[in-house]
Amino acid sequence: MGQTVLLLPGDGIGIEIMAEARKVLEWVVRHDRLDLTFDQALIGGCAYDATGDPLPEETLTKAKSAAAVLLGAVGGPKWESLPYEVRPERGLLGIRKALDLYANLRPAQIFSQLLEASTLKPEVIRGIDIMVVRELSSGIYFGQPKGVETLPDGRKRGFNTLVYTTDEIERVAVSAFEIARKRQGRVCSVDKANVLEATELWRTTVTALRNARYPDVALSHMYVDNAAMQLVRNPRQFDVILTTNMFGDILSDEASMLTGSIGMLPSASLGGRYALYEPIHGSAPDIAGQGVANPLATILSVAMMLRYTLQRPAAADRIERAVNRVLDQGLRTADIMQEGKTRVGTIAMGDAVVAALAD
Ligand code: IPM
Ligand code: MG
Numbered sequence: 037m038g039q040t041v042l043l044l045p046g047d048g049i050g051i052e053i054m055a056e057a058r059k060v061l062e063w064v065v066r067h068d069r070l071d072l073t074f075d076q077a078l079i080g081g082c083a084y085d086a087t088g089d090p091l092p093e094e095t096l097t098k099a100k101s102a103a104a105v106l107l108g109a110v111g112g113p114k115w116e117s118l119p120y121e122v123r124p125e126r127g128l129l130g131i132r133k134a135l136d137l138y139a140n141l142r143p144a145q146i147f148s149q150l151l152e153a154s155t156l157k158p159e160v161i162r163g164i165d166i167m168v169v170r171e172l173s174s175g176i177y178f179g180q181p182k183g184v185e186t187l188p189d190g191r192k193r194g195f196n197t198l199v200y201t202t203d204e205i206e207r208v209a210v211s212a213f214e215i216a217r218k219r220q221g222r223v224c225s226v227d228k229a230n231v232l233e234a235t236e237l238w239r240t241t242v243t244a245l246r247n248a249r250y251p252d253v254a255l256s257h258m259y260v261d262n263a264a265m266q267l268v269r270n271p272r273q274f275d276v277i278l279t280t281n282m283f284g285d286i287l288s289d290e291a292s293m294l295t296g297s298i299g300m301l302p303s304a305s306l307g308g309r310y311a312l313y314e315p316i317h318g319s320a321p322d323i324a325g326q327g328v329a330n331p332l333a334t335i336l337s338v339a340m341m342l343r344y345t346l347q348r349p350a351a352a353d354r355i356e357r358a359v360n361r362v363l364d365q366g367l368r369t370a371d372i373m374q375e376g377k378t379r380v381g382t383i384a385m386g387d388a389v390v391a392a393l394a395d
Contacts, residue, residue, distance in 0.1 A: 038071040039103035039346070044095065044131075046080040047124060048319025049329035049382075050108025056331035056386025057106060060358075061338050063390050064351045072346075075102065079131065080110025080124035080319075090127030096134055104345040105131075105312040106337065109319035124319075132172050135312060137305035138204070139211035140172040140284065141340070142316055144291035144301060149363035153296035153372045156268065161294050166274045167219065168291055169212040170284025172305055174204045177281045198234045200280070205241040211306070212278035213250040222254045222275035226263045226283055235280065242278065260287070267291060288316055299330030299371040302337035304344050311345045313337040323370075327381040330369040332359055335389055358392035365392075 041061065045054035058074065065072050077095040084090045090110070099105050110124040120126065131137075144166040151158045179197030186192055209225075216223045225242045227235035239257055246255040258266065260283045266273065267287065271294050279287060292298040298317045305312040315333030323329055336359060343352035367388050368377040380388065 038073055040073050040075050040101065041341070042098050042102035042105045043074055043076045044079045044099075044105060045076070045108040046110040046127075046319060047082055047112050048109055048321045048324035050080075050110065050319055052324075052327060052329050052382045053315065053331040053334040054106070054108040056382060056389070057334040057338050059386050059390050060335050060355060060393070061106075061341075063393050064338075064342065064348070064355070067393070068348065068351055070346070070348070072103075079107065079127045081112055081115040083127055084115060084118070084122055084124065088122070090122055090124050091130040091134075095127075096131065099131060099135060099312075100310065103311075104341050105135075105310070106334070106341065107131075107312055107314040108334065109315065109317065111319045112321040112324070129177060131312065132305060133178060135305075135310035136173060136307040137310060137312055138171060138173040139208050139306045140168075140170040141211075141215070141304040141306065141344075142168040142170060142284070142288040142291070142301065143303075144168065144288070144295050146295050147300065147360065147363055149360070150296035150300070150372055150374075153374055154294060156294060160268075161271060164271045164274075164294055165219075166271065166277060166291055166294075167215055168277045168279070168284055168288045169208065169215065170279060170288060171200075171204070171208045171281045172284075173281075173307070174200060175281035198232060198280075198282075200234050200238055202237070202241050205238050206245055209242045209245050209278060210249075212276050213246065213253050216253050216276045217250075220275040221252065222256070224256045224258055224263070224274055224277050226258050226260050226277055226279035226287065228260050228283075229257070230259060238280065263287060264290060267294065292316060297330065297371045299333055299369065300336070301333050302340050304337070304340045306344065311341070313341045313345075327383060328370050329382050330371050331382050331386050332369075332389075335359060335386070354393060355389070358389045361392040361395070362388040 176198040179199035229236040339352040339355040
């Protein structure tokens, strides 16, 4: 029976980069004769404009019947003053929760062609290959109670709750340990156990799991402030970083800059039954609609989809090789532009990757 991939372009540059990622996936479908069809739906600000809901029921229904979801980005200034419940970001958090996508894989790998594009010294970042495993469906993003209340004296009080249960910690830690076994076999678990009780539970739970089931994996622990520092001091020390939802949000943006541009990094969000793939960057309203956005993170997300969900590792390798080839050819979008290279727009970059697929 044929499979469906649901495309959710979202807002801002999401629309432009999705069009290029689709071209790449269409090429693979034709070339490898995959029995795969595409469907599309709304999420984020555009969904709110059309239906009043950033995550319409129809989108969720389609997502649940798809083999995988490919998402662009959500959000923009147009929707920033809306109440939290209907903000575009709510659509994204809502679909992560509804599909129970608890393990967010964010690889930060350096493309040697872009060594000079990073703001860090080449000798610091050469050869880095980090996998951030971010818990994605719990923690302070979802904990109750939360809100803003008015106190009797008129002051306001805003509050969120950081909460983790042992099973929530264990399942994402299992993902990290399993991934580490296929890499260098090292997991660094990042928390703030010296201050936050919930992350002390994180630390003891991860340690117990390692001792019981993954004695072959080397486990270390780091406080998040130190981890943020170590990432720019000596990023090569890391193999797999396992961390909470909010710490992972922050550290994965930091890790992305080691590689030169946030426009290069894909991600996979996995859970029990469903899978969603998206670039780690946002909707970049400042450059939306100009045709200059970098589509490579979304194209590399397609490669992750082929590897993790569609079981087509050869096609995934082929896409990654094609991305390397266009970088070798000197093609650069604005975010990764370097002296002496050829600046191209979103569509030209997508076309170049498709052309490179064929060689
Ligand atoms: C990310 C983004 C989202 C997050 C936002 C857009 C809600 O920053 O995927 O990293 O905080 O998770
Ligand atoms: Mg983020």
